[in-house]
Amino acid sequence: MGVESVPITPGQVSFLLGIAPVFVAWIYSEFLDYKRTSSHSKVHSDTNLVELENQTIKEDDRAVLLEGGLTKSASAKFQTSSIKANLIRFLTMDDTFLLENRATLRAMSEFGAILIYFYICDRTNLLADSTKVYNRDLFLFLYALLIIVSAMTSLKKHNDKSAFSGKSILYLNRHQTEEFSF
Template sequence: MVVSSPITPGQVSFLLGIIPVFVAWIYSEFLEYKKSSSPSKVHSDNNLVELGSETIKEDDRAILLEGGLTKSASAKFNSSSIKVNLIRFLTMDDSFLLENRLTLRAMSEFGAILTYFYVCDRTELLGDSTKNYNRDLFIFLYLLLVIVCFMTSLKKHHDKSAFSGKALLYLNRHQTEEWKGWMQATV
């Protein structure tokens, strides 16, 4: 017989946080589907505006990969306050949900993973199982993983940027400086 305990404040706050995010993500996916499935006019000026904004986004993305934030991208982050964004989220503003659809998806996936971990660890919904440990299999898989990592590190990468034609460095200065900043901030 399983004795259930009362719901804790942490469980309530988690559910009050994850359920609106999940609902907002589902609604933003519906809005994206509705926007992409609606027939658009071939010779419309609206399509020209959309195409122009997509090319700007691609240029910003290429610059970000090569060396850092552009001035226009950094201005976008500072222009809107947290309070305004929270109000737009709570009122389920269509344009806000479409802009942040991928972020809402990532937050929903993370919440689903946390919920799965909670169900597996703290409830009796899934039965117990016996652990099966094999030292030889573990060593074999570990060595196989090390060999695969070693072989992939030997491959030379000759990727060029589509934007500037320069070689893309996987550990470029901008990326290592950002890691350095994060390491200093956590100490």
């Protein structure tokens, strides 16, 4: 019995052509970030003072974003950049664009890797089939344990303070719950 070879579909080709540049861009952005952070060894440099000031401004923007929504500078940044300009910056591997979107590239790469893993598990014979084992008592025990733990954590009063501004963090505050409404 031989293994039948199945031709590659256009969907598979387009997926690989789509995920490969994202993965390469993410690896390159991680390299750029490593190179940028390792160059901070000169503590008393004037350029480092400017970069440190920019980082504190970005951290303040991030604190406002975590606690209440988009800042003015972030919302202006989203409105001025067009999709075409961002696509060109991505395809030309613009260093600043890759550094700004490093987290997004990482998330896209992780999602693509998960999809590739699912494809390998579901559509190939690389991994052998296994038999399913079901234990009703173990399932009920773990289900009850999950309900107890989630009830304990949801009933606990949280007094966490923001690391950025020192204000208390409100879980499911008005800003977050308004996003749920339709």
